[in-house]
Structures are given as C-alpha cells and as structure tokens.
Amino acid sequence: MPEVKNCARPTRDRTRGGSRRMAILLCLTGALFIAPTANAGPLFKWVDDKGIVHYSERLPTEATGKAAAQLNRQGAVIKRHAAALTPEQIAAREEEARLKEEADKRAQEETRKNEALLKTYASEQDIDDARERALANSRDAIKNAQHNVTQAETRQTDLARQAAAHKDKRLPTKLQRDIDSNEIELRNQRALLEAKQRDAATITHRYDEDKRRYGELTRDNRTTSRLTSTEVSKK
Secondary structure (H helix, E strand, C coil), X not given: CCCCCCCHHHXXXXXXXXXXXXXXXXXXXXXXXXXXXXXXXXXEEEECCCCXXXXXXXXXXXXXXXXXXXXXXXXXXXXXXXXXXXXXXXXXXXXXXXXXXXXXXXHHHHHHHHHHHHHHCCCHHHHHHHHHHHXXXXXXHHHHHHHHHHHHHHHHHHHHHHHHHCCCCCCCHHHHHHHHHHHHHHXXXXXXXXHHHHHHHHHHHHHHHHHHHHHHHHHHHHHHHHHHHHHHHHX
C-alpha cells in the first residue's frame, strides 16, 4: 500500500508563518504613522485683530507682535510670548523704572546719612553741643553785621545833616560821592545781616533735624536689641 504523507502540519506551519509576517508588517506600518506624530513640533495659539483664535505649527507674519502661547501636542502651554508693548506702555514702563531708580537713590542716600549721623555723635547731648558751637560763630557774624549796619546808618544821618546845610544849592561833589557810597554800604550790610540771620535759622533747623533723626535711630536700635535679647532668653 502506498505511503500516505501528512500535509496538514506543513499547512499549519505556513499559515502560522504568514500570520507572523502579517503582524510584523502591521507593526511597522503603525510605527510609520505614529512616528511623525510623536516627533512633531509644538503648536502655536494666537488671536488676530478680529479676536479669532488660530492654531498653527509656526507663527505667521500677521501674528508678529501679538500675544501667543506655545502648546505641546497634548494642548498644555509650555511657553508664552508676550504681545509687543504700545508706545504708551513703553513710556509708562520707562517712567516707572525712572521713579524706582530715584527712590532707590533716595533710600541709599538716607541710609548713608543715618550711618554718618550715628558715627558722628555718641548722644543727643553731643548734637546740642555741636549746635551751640555752630550758632556761636553765627552769632558773632550777626553781631558784626549789625555793628556795620549801625555805623552806616549813623553815617547816613551825618551826611544827611551836611546835605541839609546846603539847602537848595548843588551838593559838593565829594559830599554827593560820600552819600552814594554810604547808601551802597548800608544796603550791603543790611543784606549781609539778613543772610547771617537766615544762616542761624538754617543751622538751628539742621541740628534739630539731626537730633530728631538720631533719637529715632537710637530708639529703633534699642527696640531691636531688646526684642533680640527677649528671643534669646526664650530659647
């Protein structure tokens, strides 16, 4: 009897091999479709002048200067692009920066003055003594100016009496020259006296202000030290 060959097993093998090849082919095809999506760049979201929202892979020319958001493929914002500032906004920002710079300079100057004040004086009494020394010099200058004013006024009275003796006659050249010269001297001495009196008032105000600031600074320092000591004792 002729030998019968079993063909069923090879058929199953061929079918199994074809399925395996088909699965591999499908995987490769899927990878080709998935890869571009996974590697694609971010999206940009921006709004045009009409308020319409746009999405694009690149920002077009018409989006230049407008606010935009950069999104990943899941729609999450990963970066924002601020809109270009208007001339008014630029001017406001520059003014704000200028004011801040001036405020910083004033604060630095105030700190410098406060440190110098604390280094110069050991107590409020030191400030009072310094004020008295400064006012003593000013008082001497005021006294000298007052003396000169008095002399010029006395001279003015004497010259006026001499001029009255000539009645309606023309005054001698020398007398007229003395009168004119004395008037100039009197005006100068009166102006000098007023300036010295203003200086004295300025000195008094300056030292009073120094004393006020010194009191505030030392009180603040004492308060800070007291609070620090309290905290340390609690520990």
